[in-house]
Amino acid sequence: MKDNNFILWFDEIGIEDVPLVGGKNASLGEMIRELKDKGVNVPNGFAITANAYKYLLKKAGIEDDIRKILSDLDTHDVTNLRERGQKVRDLIINAEFPEDLKDAIVKAYEEMHTKLGYEKDTDVAVRSSATAEDLPDASFAGQQETYLHIRGVDSVIEACKKCFASLFTDRAISYREDKGFDHFDVYLSIAVQKMVRSDFASSGVAFSIDTESGFRDVVFITGSYGLGENVVKGAVNPDSFYVFKPTLKKGKKPIIGKKLGTKKIKMVYTDNGVKNIDTTEEERNRFCINDDDVLKLAEWACIIEDHYSKKAGSFKPMDIEWAKDGDGVSVGTGKMFIVQARPETVHSQRDVNVMKTYVLKERGRLLLKGQAVGEMIGQGEVNVIHSADDIHKFKKGQILVTDMTDPDWEPIMKIAAAIVTNKGGRTCHAAIVSRELGIPCIIGTENGTEVLRNGQKVTVSCSEG
Known part of the structure; x- marks a missing residue:
């Protein structure tokens, strides 16, 4: 029975197996099984199942402790979120890793050489794959961690521990709360996949x-x-x-x-x-x-x-x-x-029967240009944030101005009136999350953090492309 396995090879899984191996793994398996003959190249490997994650929590006896830590969680208080996230991650990383689970992972990693034909101790990407990932209306993009260029059994096991713990990154906790997912209804699977150089x-x-x-x-x-x-x-x-x-x-x-x-x-x-x-x-x-x-x-x-x-x-x-x-x-x-x-x-x-058009009725002095994400318009007071360490200084309704965002910034992105970044293209994290949240965003301005000043009142218009 697939349900009880700790390990499933990519060619054993498909898109119907999201509850077992998460969105990323299910899709990798689907493409290897169904699209390889159509010429689509996908690096091979195996999935460590959600069952393995549940087994780790059960054998270590830490689920009740996690529930206690999260009992007074407030995702709108960045300090509260950061403290509780760190405690849960430390708890999982320091939990005793079951020997039978470790043996199963080591055996599969060694079989990447004997079964799949890759070099011995081959370099792999160890990637998280959550069971609530890649849903039609919620990308969960970048909420958990990935570890690249991992080589050797000890390094693989260590990366797996960190991956399991990353189900409780601050951003993942916040995102689940916003999307209405119970933290104990989402499980983590892991992809161990041949590295592409x-x-x-x-x-x-x-x-x-x-x-x-x-x-x-x-x-x-x-x-x-x-x-x-x-x-x-x-x-x-x-x-x-x-x-x-x-x-x-x-x-x-x-x-x-x-x-x-x-x-x-x-x-x-x-x-x-x-x-x-x-x-x-x-x-x-x-x-x-x-x-x-x-x-x-x-x-x-x-x-x-x-x-x-x-x-x-x-x-x-x-x-x-x-x-x-x-x-x-x-x-x-x-x-x-x-x-x-x-x-x-x-x-x-999107409802294809509804068309929305945004028009900027008045114009002030042009301060900055970049690539527009979406067509919306936002206005507010500028708050230039240079580091994730300072996100607690951001207030609801402000304009987030920064060099670039990553998933750690999600708790403040959702309360911003608009987002402006120095770097990035239309497929970067800031663009994807802004579209999903329905927030105007200008990316790739090159020097937004230098031109705009804290407290400055500005309008961010994406209505002109």
């Missing part, structure tokens, strides 16, 4: 529709050099591409739009984990992938969207993460891979 190449995000208008006939792709975290978090202004789907499906090469991003940094591996380094002038002045790569990603986006739409019985636009595996010479295979696919959460839920 995009640190020697590039990575990014693709949407099977236009992110702003919801137009169905384009694929929108963003990308930058190095690991994908910078694109997802909005740490870089990425390259972007539009591909027209109807003529792509007829065998043409319809790249109808390309925009060069500044791509000032890239995330790479070091002996002490990952770090950002500056890109070269040459890298900044060329696109991070070539036209053939763009067309391949667009083709795969169409295949994935068509598959999930057919399975759902209705149109199912998709939010997809991709990575290129090295240069194919000194590192990796040089091939493109899909590392995640989940339902798009905004336009897929």
Whole structure:
């Protein structure tokens, strides 16, 4: 019985297994099982099931302690949230890890060599996959943790402990409260997946529709050099591409739009984990992938969207993460891979019979420009926040101005009148969450934190694109 297993290989699971392995794992399994023969490359691996998480809590006897810690939780008090989140995470990380669970994980990791043919002690990504993840109306984007370039059994076990604990990151606790999920009705599964060496190449995000208008006939792709975290978090202004789907499906090469991003940094591996380094002038002045790569990603986006739409019985636009595996010479295979696919959460839920238009009736002096997310307009008092350590200083109804956001900022993003960032593209965290929350957002302004001042009253208009 699948239900009792600690380990399930990706080729044993599909989209119907979300309660067992979470949204991310179920989708990875679905693509490996159903789309491999259609040419879609997905890195292989295995899922540590939600049953394993439940077993850990039961054997360690810590569920009642977690309930006690969360009994006076107030997610609108950032200090209260931070203290309780840290206590729960410490409790899980320090819990005694059951030997039979550890043995099962070690055995599966070693079988990545004997069963899947990867090198011994191969490098893997250890990724969280929550059972409430990737729902049609709630992305749960980035709420739990991922650990990259993990090698060796001890490192894998340590990363798994941290992943299990990350079900209770501050942002995940806050997001569940807002979406009405009980903390004990959501479980954590883990993906242990062959690492794609995009640190020697590039990575990014693709949407099977236009992110702003919801137009169905384009694929929108963003990308930058190095690991994908910078694109997802909005740490870089990425390259972007539009591909027209109807003529792509007829065998043409319809790249109808390309925009060069500044791509000032890239995330790479070091002996002490990952770090950002500056890109070269040459890298900044060329696109991070070539036209053939763009067309391949667009083709795969169409295949994935068509598959999930057919399975759902209705149109199912998709939010997809991709990575290129090295240069194919000194590192990796040089091939493109899909590392995640989940339902798009905004336009897929929109009432197509209702059209809203926002108009700015009066104009003041233009202070700043960037890329608009959505079409809404917001106004309020500027609060420049430079670090997640200062989010407790933010008040409801203010304009959040920052370098970039990540999921830790979600508790204040939901109370902002608008959001302005220096960095990021239309597929970054700030953009995705702003769309989902229905909050106006201007990304990639380059110098918003320098131009705008605390207490300044401003209007943020996304109504002009």
